[in-house]
Amino acid sequence: MASPPNAHHIDSAGLNERAQALLKTLIERYIRDGQPVGSRTLSRDSSLELSPASIRNVMADLEEMGLVISPHTSAGRVPTVKGYRMFVDSLLTIKPLGEQEVRSMEVQLRPSDEPQRILRAASSLLSEITSMAGVVLIPRREHESLRQVEFLPLSHNRVLAILVVNEREVQNKIIHTTRDYSSSELQQAANYLNQQFAGRALHQVRETLLQEMGEARTKMNELMLTTIEVASQTFAEEEAGSDYLLEGQTNLMGYQEMADIDRLRGLFDAFNRKRDILHLLDQSLGAQGLQIFIGEESGYQVLDACSVVTSPYKQGDQVVGVLGVIGPTRMAYDRVIPIVDVTARLLSAALNQAH
Amino acid sequence: MASPPNAHHIDSAGLNERAQALLKTLIERYIRDGQPVGSRTLSRDSSLELSPASIRNVMADLEEMGLVISPHTSAGRVPTVKGYRMFVDSLLTIKPLGEQEVRSMEVQLRPSDEPQRILRAASSLLSEITSMAGVVLIPRREHESLRQVEFLPLSHNRVLAILVVNEREVQNKIIHTTRDYSSSELQQAANYLNQQFAGRALHQVRETLLQEMGEARTKMNELMLTTIEVASQTFAEEEAGSDYLLEGQTNLMGYQEMADIDRLRGLFDAFNRKRDILHLLDQSLGAQGLQIFIGEESGYQVLDACSVVTSPYKQGDQVVGVLGVIGPTRMAYDRVIPIVDVTARLLSAALNQAH
C-alpha cells in the first residue's frame, strides 16, 4: 500500500506474532480513546485468549524494546514514536475509502480555470474530512512553462509584464525601466519573446536570457536591447520561492494533546513563520509516494506532538507539489492515509484537466 | 482628540471628581497588572490622600453604578465594560507617540508598487508594536478607477482580461466567450473601452455597460457585440466582496484572559469565517474617525473578551478601508489609540504616493 520503505522504517523482526498482535490492538485502542491501555483491557480486546498476567509479560518486553511506555507506574501503556512507526509500517490495516466518499471528494475538486482555487479546495477538503489541519504546497514557478508574455506601458518608466503560464495561470509583475517605452516597442519585444520561448520552462527562459545578455551588447540593435531589459526583469528569479495553503488550523485546538497553550502557540507560530513546515514539505516533494512523519521524526520541536502525512501530486507526469494533513500523533492513520492518498490523486487529475 | 462622540458614550455626569479620579487609577492599575484592585492599593496609588475605608465607600458607589465589579466578596474591583467605556470616553490621557517611534513606523510603510504589500505591512506593524492582532480591511473594488483594460486570447474560447486600476494595481480574470476571438478583434474592443472608460470608477463602468446592453442589439455592429460580450464579463460584479488581512493572531494566545482554549478557538474560527469581523470593520468604515468597541459592545459573542480599536484610511480624499487592532479588553488604550491613529495616517500617505 501507499507506505513506501521509509527512512525511519523499523523491522518487525525480533517480535513474535503475539507481541505484534498485542501492539496492534494496544495502539488501535489508544488511538480510539486516548487513555493508557492496561493489561486487563487488552486481554478483553484482543482476540488472543490470554490472561492479563501473560499480557503483562509481553508488555514488559515491548517496553524494553521502546515500543510502548507507561506514563507512571500504575497507568496502562501508551505507544512511543517507535511503536507508532512499527504500527504504521507493518501492522496497520488500511480501510479503503467508500466509493460514495470518493465521489463526494471528487465533487469538491472539480477542475477550474484558477489552479489556486483547486489547491485551496484540496486543503479545505483535507481539513474537513479529517478534522485536522490540511496543507497544500503551492507549485513553484520552476515547474511552469511559458505560454505567452505581454507588456503594457504604465506611466513613469514602469511597465506591466503579464505572463501566461501552464495554459491558464496568469502572473503580473510591474517592472521599472531606464526609460519610457512605447506600446509598439513593447509589442515587438513581446512578439520576439513569444516566438522564441513559448512552451519552454521558465527556468530555461531565464538561463537562455542570461546567456544572451552575456554576449557583447554592442552587436545588438535597439529592439534587442529593449527586449533584454524588460525580459531580464520579467523573468528574474523570485526571491519568495515556495508557499503553502493551510486550512483548519483551529481543528487542532480540539485535541487534548494540544491543550497546552504554549505548545499550541509554538505550533501556530511555526505555521505563520512557514519556514519549518515548508522545509518538511519540500522533503516530501523529493521522496516519491506517501510519507509519514511521526512526532519527533519530523525533526522540528514544534511538531513533537504531531504527525504529518503527506503525498505528492502531479501536473502532467511531473511532481509539482505536496499535500497533507497535520494532526496529533494519536490520529486514525488507517483513515488518514487513504484520504491523503486519494486527495493527491484527485488533485492531480483536476489540475491536468482544463475546465 | 482621536476619540469622537461614540454611540456607546457614557456621560461622566453624576460622578464627582474624586470618584472619577479613583476609577481612572483603578483602571490604569488593572490594565497594568491584571489583578483585581483593592482599596489599600488604590489608597497608595492615587494622589488623593484617602484611607482605604473611605475608598471602599466610593467603590461601593461605583459598583452600584455598574462601573466596576468584584469577582468575589474578598477580591478587589475590576472594571466592567461600562467602566472601560467611561474611562476611554472621558478619563483617558493619551500618550502621543515619540517622534522616533513614528519615524520607524514610517519606514515600514514605505510606498510600493503593490498596494497589497503595504496593507500587509500595516497589519504586521500594528500587530508587532501592540503585541496584539493587527487587521486591515482591503479596499473594495468599488473604490477603484479604471486606468486600462487589455484582452489576450487564450485557447478554447477563453480570454484573459487584464485590468489596471488606480494607476498601479493589476487584476486578472479569465472569461469564457461564445466563440474564439482573434487578437485584433480583442484589441479593437480594448481600444474602445479604454477610450470610453479610462479614469472612471469601476462601478460606473459596470452601470454604463449594463445600460448599453439593454439597448437594441440589432443596431450594433460586430465590434460592439464583441466588446459588450467580453466587457460585461470582465466588469461583472465580484461576488466575493470584501476581505481583510490579519496578522499576529498568535499574539493573542499570550494573554491570560484568552487562556480558555474554547474561547480562543471560537475567536480563531471567527477570524477564519471572516463574516463577523468583516461586518464589524464595515461598520467602522461608515463612521468617521477612530472607533473603539469594548467587550460585548461589538455585538459578537466571540469578541466578548476583546476590544477592537479601528480607524479608517484614505486613498485620495475618500475613505477606502479600515485598519485596527484586536486584543483583550484589558489593553493599554492610551498607547493603542495613538498607534492605530498614526498607522491609519501613515498608510493613507503611503497609498497616495506612488513609488
Place this chain on the structure above:
DNA sequence: GGTTGGCACTCTCTAGAGGTGAGTGCCAGC
C-alpha cells in the same frame, strides 16, 4: 516452560479539613 492467579506495591485522582491572606461591609467615634 509458558501461563496463570494472587498479592503487595505504586501512583494518580478526588474530596475534605484546616489555615492563611486579601479584601470587604458596617459601625462607632473623631
Place this chain on the structure above:
DNA sequence: GCTGGCACTCACCTCTAGAGAGTGCCAACC
C-alpha cells in the same frame, strides 16, 4: 465626611486519607 476597628467571606494552598487502576513478581499449575 473621614477614619480605624472588627467581624466576615472567599479564594487559595497544603495536608491527609481513601479509592481505583494497574503493575511487577512469585509460586503454582498444566
